[in-house]
Amino acid sequence: MPQDAVIGIIGGQGWMGHSLGVALLEQKVLSPDRLVISSRSGRGEAYRDWPEVRCVKDSRELVALADIIVLSVRPADLAGLDIETGDKLVISLLAMASLQEVASQVGSDRVVRAMPNAAAEIRRAYLPWFASPQVSDDDKRLVQALLASCGTARELPREGDLDYLTALSGAGPAYPALLAQSMLEHARSAGLSDEIAREAVMQTLVGGSLLLEKLGTDPGDMVERLIGYDGTTAKGLRTMVDEGIGQAIHRGLDAAHRAATGSR
Ligand SMILES: NC(=O)C1=CN([C@@H]2O[C@H](COP(=O)(O)OP(=O)(O)OC[C@H]3O[C@@H](n4cnc5c(N)ncnc54)[C@H](OP(=O)(O)O)[C@@H]3O)[C@@H](O)[C@H]2O)C=CC1
Ligand SMILES: O=C(O)[C@@H]1CCC=N1
Numbered sequence: 001m002p003q004d005a006v007i008g009i010i011g012g013q014g015w016m017g018h019s020l021g022v023a024l025l026e027q028k029v030l031s032p033d034r035l036v037i038s039s040r041s042g043r044g045e046a047y048r049d050w051p052e053v054r055c056v057k058d059s060r061e062l063v064a065l066a067d068i069i070v071l072s073v074r075p076a077d078l079a080g081l082d083i084e085t086g087d088k089l090v091i092s093l094l095a096m097a098s099l100q101e102v103a104s105q106v107g108s109d110r111v112v113r114a115m116p117n118a119a120a121e122i123r124r125a126y127l128p129w130f131a132s133p134q135v136s137d138d139d140k141r142l143v144q145a146l147l148a149s150c151g152t153a154r155e156l157p158r159e160g161d162l163d164y165l166t167a168l169s170g171a172g173p174a175y176p177a178l179l180a181q182s183m184l185e186h187a188r189s190a191g192l193s194d195e196i197a198r199e200a201v202m203q204t205l206v207g208g209s210l211l212l213e214k215l216g217t218d219p220g221d222m223v224e225r226l227i228g229y230d231g232t233t234a235k236g237l238r239t240m241v242d243e244g245i246g247q248a249i250h251r252g253l254d255a256a257h258r259a260a261t262g263s264r
Contacts, residue, residue, distance in 0.1 A: 008066025012037025017072035018046035019120035023149040117172030125151035167256030
């Protein structure tokens with residue numbers, strides 16, 4: 001990254017914006033004097049440890065101060081952004097807004113679409129991104145370095161893949177939370193105390209996910225291995241599969257994907 005490049009995050013007090021801003025500062029990818037953030041409600045608590053971070057209310061002021069602009073407002077607020085970035089590099093974190101929509105809203109052709117997820121808060125997000133043809137190789141290296149501060153960043157070959165991943169990885173903790181909620185309800189109804197039920201569910205999900213990550217094999221192999229073991233777990237797995245858990249997940253991802261593509 002150019003030593004003196006200033007990054008501006010529009011919506012930098014929000015959930016994704018502050019996760020990225022704080023990650024960049026904590027990992028010293030950026031010094032605080034090179035970060036500018038904007039939010040209509042002014043300076044919040046997110047940057048209290050870095051008083052050198054400039055916080056402005058007017059995003060046009062941010063655009064004037066920054067060399068690279070990150071858009072982290074809600075999709076519904078995109079049309080209300082009254083900014084003109086010239087040919088500055090713009091990185092949009094917005095769901096649903098295409099490269100073309102972002103480019104025409106801000107007036108730059110150098111646009112990257114990235115899709116974080118809420119695990120950016122603990123630097124464990126998956127962050128796929130897609131760049132317009134006007135984005136140079138140097139720009140791409142910089143984008144990769146900025147996004148990698150929040151987890152695993154990956155350039156995609158097609159914009160459509162980003163719409164798909166908005167539905168899948170963009171949801172972050174949502175689908176694990178749904179599974180956890182259902183397991184927790186069941187454990188409570190079986191008479192376990194809330195404390196033990198929560199501990200059991202969380203340690204099972206976290207431990208199981210870490211093991212799958214470490215093994216690096218197809219998760220289907222683990223399902224088959226446990227079905228082959230033919231014990232208690234096999235009974236649970238077979239019943240869940242027969243009851244249509246696979247179809248329910250596919251239909252849910254289809255619905256989220258349709259929402260992510262909007263009218264495109
Ligand atoms: N949350 C998530 O899990 C994920 C979110 N995303 C995407 O990230 C983007 C941000 O989402 P998220 O962080 O959750 O949203 P938040 O509502 O937490 O943050 C949005 C921020 O934008 C600010 N804002 C709105 N309009 C303006 C404006 N005109 N100028 C300056 N600041 C403005 C708001 O502050 P104020 O009202 O004070 O201006 C707010 O702090 C969204 O587009 C979403 O699609 C992507 C993946 C996951
Ligand atoms: O639910 C949403 O709209 C946000 C954006 C993508 C994932 N979460």
